[in-house]
Amino acid sequence: MSPSSNEANHIFHRRGAECAENRRExxxxxxxxxxxxxxxxxxxxxxxxxxxxHRVATRxxxxxxxxxxxxxESLLAxxxxxxxxxxxxxxxxxxxxxxxxxxxxVSTDAGATWKHRGWTGYIRTFYTESGPDGxxxxxxxxxxxxxSDNGVKWRITTGWEVTEVLKVKVxxxxxxxxxxxxxxxxxxxxxxxxTWKERNVGFLKPFxxxxxxxxxxxxxxxxxxxxxxxxxxxxxxxxxxxxxxGKGVRTILQHPKEKSIFFAGTEEDGFFSSSDGGKxxxxxxxxxxxLTIYTIACDRSDAEVLFVGTHGGGVYRSxxxxxxxxxxxxxxxxxxVHSLLVLPSNPSILFAATLNGGLFKSTDRGEHWSFxxxxxxxxxxxxxx
Amino acid sequence: xxxVTFVLFLILAVCAGAYAQIVNRETYLKxxxxxxxxxxxxxxxxxxxxxxxxxxxxxxxxxxAVADRMFKELLRDPRGDMFWMIPSIGAYLVGKDKMSAETxxxxxxxxxxxxxxxxxxENHWCMYYxxxxxxxxxxxxxPGSEWYNGKSSDENRQEAKEYLIHWMKITTTIGQGEFDSPxxxxxxxxxxxxxxxxxxxxxxxxxxxxxxxxxxxxxAVEHLEGQYIGGYSxxxxxxxxxxxxxxxxxxxxxxxxxxxxxxxxxxxxxxLSTYRLPEVIYNIAVDRSKTYIxxxxxxxxNVIRFGSEKNPPVYKYSYVTxxxxxxxxxxxxxxxxxxxTWGVRxxxxxxxxxxxxxxxxxxxxxxxxxxxxEVKTLIADVVASKGTxxxxxxxxGGSPFERTFQHKNTLIVLYDIKPGTTTEHIDGFFPRNLExxxxxxxxxxxxxxxxxxxGWYPLQEHEWKEELETPSNSLxxxxxxxxxxVKEMGNWRLRSYKLQNGYVIEVRSKDEIGSFDRFxxxxxxxxxxxxxxxxxxxxxYGTLGGDKMNFAFPEKRTLNGKExxxxxxxxxxxxxxxxxxxxxxxxxTYKTKKLILDFKAVKVIE
Numbered sequence: 001m002s003p004s005s006n007e008a009n010h011i012f013h014r015r016g017a018e019c020a021e022n023r024r025e026x027x028x029x030x031x032x033x034x035x036x037x038x039x040x041x042x043x044x045x046x047x048x049x050x051x052x053x054h055r056v057a058t059r060x061x062x063x064x065x066x067x068x069x070x071x072x073e074s075l076l077a078x079x080x081x082x083x084x085x086x087x088x089x090x091x092x093x094x095x096x097x098x099x100x101x102x103x104x105x106v107s108t109d110a111g112a113t114w115k116h117r118g119w120t121g122y123i124r125t126f127y128t129e130s131g132p133d134g135x136x137x138x139x140x141x142x143x144x145x146x147x148s149d150n151g152v153k154w155r156i157t158t159g160w161e162v163t164e165v166l167k168v169k170v171x172x173x174x175x176x177x178x179x180x181x182x183x184x185x186x187x188x189x190x191x192x193x194x195t196w197k198e199r200n201v202g203f204l205k206p207f208x209x210x211x212x213x214x215x216x217x218x219x220x221x222x223x224x225x226x227x228x229x230x231x232x233x234x235x236x237x238x239x240x241x242x243x244x245x246g247k248g249v250r251t252i253l254q255h256p257k258e259k260s261i262f263f264a265g266t267e268e269d270g271f272f273s274s275s276d277g278g279k280x281x282x283x284x285x286x287x288x289x290x291l292t293i294y295t296i297a298c299d300r301s302d303a304e305v306l307f308v309g310t311h312g313g314g315v316y317r318s319x320x321x322x323x324x325x326x327x328x329x330x331x332x333x334x335x336x337v338h339s340l341l342v343l344p345s346n347p348s349i350l351f352a353a354t355l356n357g358g359l360f361k362s363t364d365r366g367e368h369w370s371f372x373x374x375x376x377x378x379x380x381x382x383x384x385x
Numbered sequence: 386x387x388x389v390t391f392v393l394f395l396i397l398a399v400c401a402g403a404y405a406q407i408v409n410r411e412t413y414l415k416x417x418x419x420x421x422x423x424x425x426x427x428x429x430x431x432x433x434x435x436x437x438x439x440x441x442x443x444x445x446x447x448x449x450a451v452a453d454r455m456f457k458e459l460l461r462d463p464r465g466d467m468f469w470m471i472p473s474i475g476a477y478l479v480g481k482d483k484m485s486a487e488t489x490x491x492x493x494x495x496x497x498x499x500x501x502x503x504x505x506x507e508n509h510w511c512m513y514y515x516x517x518x519x520x521x522x523x524x525x526x527x528p529g530s531e532w533y534n535g536k537s538s539d540e541n542r543q544e545a546k547e548y549l550i551h552w553m554k555i556t557t558t559i560g561q562g563e564f565d566s567p568x569x570x571x572x573x574x575x576x577x578x579x580x581x582x583x584x585x586x587x588x589x590x591x592x593x594x595x596x597x598x599x600x601x602x603x604x605a606v607e608h609l610e611g612q613y614i615g616g617y618s619x620x621x622x623x624x625x626x627x628x629x630x631x632x633x634x635x636x637x638x639x640x641x642x643x644x645x646x647x648x649x650x651x652x653x654x655x656x657l658s659t660y661r662l663p664e665v666i667y668n669i670a671v672d673r674s675k676t677y678i679x680x681x682x683x684x685x686x687n688v689i690r691f692g693s694e695k696n697p698p699v700y701k702y703s704y705v706t707x708x709x710x711x712x713x714x715x716x717x718x719x720x721x722x723x724x725x726t727w728g729v730r731x732x733x734x735x736x737x738x739x740x741x742x743x744x745x746x747x748x749x750x751x752x753x754x755x756x757x758x759e760v761k762t763l764i765a766d767v768v769a770s771k772g773t774x775x776x777x778x779x780x781x782g783g784s785p786f787e788r789t790f791q792h793k794n795t796l797i798v799l800y801d802i803k804p805g806t807t808t809e810h811i812d813g814f815f816p817r818n819l820e821x822x823x824x825x826x827x828x829x830x831x832x833x834x835x836x837x838x839x840g841w842y843p844l845q846e847h848e849w850k851e852e853l854e855t856p857s858n859s860l861x862x863x864x865x866x867x868x869x870x871v872k873e874m875g876n877w878r879l880r881s882y883k884l885q886n887g888y889v890i891e892v893r894s895k896d897e898i899g900s901f902d903r904f905x906x907x908x909x910x911x912x913x914x915x916x917x918x919x920x921x922x923x924x925x926y927g928t929l930g931g932d933k934m935n936f937a938f939p940e941k942r943t944l945n946g947k948e949x950x951x952x953x954x955x956x957x958x959x960x961x962x963x964x965x966x967x968x969x970x971x972x973x974t975y976k977t978k979k980l981i982l983d984f985k986a987v988k989v990i991e
Contacts, residue, residue: 088766090769120465120500121500121501122502124502141505142502143503153535154500156534160544160547164689165504183689193505267760311759312761343509356762356765
């Protein structure tokens, strides 16, 4: 793995200061403003203070005006930063001079605009995620990349051994711990990428496309492998097959509220759920016409609602935690959906990342879609902070 | 007595003819310099900006200002990733003492601002890390903020060195991954030659030289007048049926003095380097006075899914004469997309100097073995850059339903194709310019290509298709039109639609068997016996050489009653090259001369 060096340490120590600087620069969002308005109102009503009630009324009027004026969508969404990883583009031609820019794009206005960050060329950027400390991690063909300044400068944190990285997952409780799911298995860093260790003991076939950190138990992980779901109880030191043997598992998601529930999407075998922390799995494909599932997303505001992105069938929605599915593809011109994102601050807004059709957006929980960005782009991964 | 004398005279004459092309070291070096002058000659006058034009101008001390201008212009918008890294650092290294300070600064800045893709396969990594190593040596003691990847000069140099040593180790223990590629030979030779010439680290300089020797030795035993012989990991159309079009042939011209003169850009930087081919390798490359069998073990490119082994073995068998070579891999999917499992190549009839066959297979499963993107979209992704991949008429590619069994100059190829697979036919390539292509009542297809005779016995019914080169198939694999050619001749495609299938190939030269009539007569009395039912495909055959070959698909090979165990194949096994699997040591022998490349000790023993 990449050895530490003075320079690496310099970057590492500098990162904290840069993050703090970034946070200072961030303008207050409108949703923060809403919280101020509503929060103050509630507090003042409790106090039953007449003078305050007048102030509350005034604030409510302002709020109603804001909502009515159609700003609500963007205002509510503005607290989210969205990360779109564009792997490649169908417009790309070997050696062409006008190849489209690919890689990481960032939006802070719910996808109204996107700004490119970092490397512009094709380095196989599969997925990007921001840690709770604001540090960006990109899963790329070139390894795991890290940026501490919102994507302006990057460092490849891995050495030559780590390649074709399909996903990175930052430990939300300890942002210096990051897992990389790669075509060659799982790698882990506990020092913000200064060193990486291979964590593949137990895998029979180490092609891993996704890793999930179980929020209920520290160091408990689930991995989506080409040969089933693997479980580790010790931060990846050892893995054990826990279910779906022989099935190509493409993605795993933990339920946002009930931590014992997990969902898995597979190649050709459809959707599975587990209610015992991934120990046993039940298939649930009612309504699904296409059984290759690349991505699963949930609506944090409604524990019953799930979405899946499929190969060839676009997006499906479930209102009963995956027991049954309904296709929602109106306006979705490309039906190979590789990543889905429900906007955390406004679950009415969904993004569907397609392979070779670019990014689509819905403002009505997936009922209608419209093209958003990256014409003919292979948008591989989406994430939000 | 007179007859014996006459035969001896003939033998001596043949030997003398064969040796005539071998020159002594002094002459070789003089002729090498002439070839260097020729291959670089056009590059110092070309006005189009290019790294080779720049490098030659610096080396020839000609139009330095033009070279500087070109360099700065190209570096305004670098592109090409590792294909940029190698020529750009090469041009820098040959010209750094002549270029202006401003140009130097522009070069340095490019390594700070342009972020190249590292690639996903051995040739990419080899170029990427060789160039990065050399650049890190040239720009030492810089912090990560001065490099595109955020790593310091020391970190980059160290990482590059680690990878390169790792690659050398696996290549000299279990074999090269992208082995024997007529098209990808330069992607290995160029970086190694640059290391050999320019590395400041003595270990890496020695390793660069040794690895270049290793690559050239491997090529030297398996070429015929600049054509790579046998099975390959990767080859593009049209070089697969026009062998001298491949870049490896340009290296053969420069270093072996064989093949056709060329101004190929691939050999410009090597031509400017101080690397010189060891005499023993040169001798092996040009001496075809004795027929020989050469066996090798290589390895499959990294299998990332749908497999239980990361680098399964590849077994290669080659039979080489002065007139032709026939070689084969054992079959199956050994490389994605561009595999060439077997072929006969001969001297007669340029440019179409080959006969070969294949099952033109493709699948998401195949490419999914080697690439991490989604299996269902991978074919379209591959076709975007390798345009013929899903073409049922393609001439490159391996198949899981194909296996071979070769003994000397006899080859059996069997197919047991699963119904419903992407293509349900097999094809054979027969060049139009064969002197004879006789469909004999015995079942043999008997061909004459100068002094080389090829017999092909199809085990199933088949049809012939004449194919003129049309604009659509005159595109090469990456979709670019080929250079316009006048009066391009068509070729013959043998196609058979039977799923349980196969053929037997016999090749002989005039020296080996005498007249073409005799060859025909011999073939007529040697007819294979086959069983061709699903799940049970086998053939029994007594060769023209008197050996009995039994072959049952997929892996049961028996020669004269003895089972063949391919797993015992050594890394190199032949009269010229020898190495045990795992040894990291290659012994190169030519008559009394010996060169040992000991990669464990990083030492060359002469």
